[in-house]
Amino acid sequence: MLIAVPAETDPGKGRVAATPETVKKFIGLGAKVVVQSGAGLASGILDAEIVGASNGAHSLALSCRWRSGPQHQFRTTHAAR
Numbered sequence: 541m542l543i544a545v546p547a548e549t550d551p552g553k554g555r556v557a558a559t560p561e562t563v564k565k566f567i568g569l570g571a572k573v574v575v576q577s578g579a580g581l582a583s584g585i586l587d588a589e590i591v592g593a594s595n596g597a598h599s600l601a602l603s604c605r606w607r608s609g610p611q612h613q614f615r616t617t618h619a620a621r
Contacts, residue, residue, distance in 0.1 A: 541571045547579040554582040560593035567594055 543566050545558045556579050558566070566573050575590050 543571050543573045545573065545575040545579050547576045548582055556580040556583045556585060558590075559583075559585060560589045563590055564593040564595070 543558070545556070545563075548555050558573070558575065559580070563573050563575065573594075575587075577587055580586065580590060
């Protein structure tokens with residue numbers, strides 16, 4: 541299963557769909573997780589914290605480009621190792 545976590549687009553909201561702890565749980569359950577770079581900044585969560593939650597798993601990637609549409613597309617810029 542692939543779980544994608546985009547950044548919040550509403551400028552008045554400071555939320556993120558997955559915290560580092562949630563990402564860790566998703567990976568532990570066997571999911572692959574893609575997080576839009578900067579997705580947690582409004583909530584005070586840095587990309588490094590999300591990458592750290594992966595514990596070196598190859599199941600997490602950060603994406604710097606996100607495009608909405610019929611098929612969400614992303615370009616991976618960092619894969620946790």
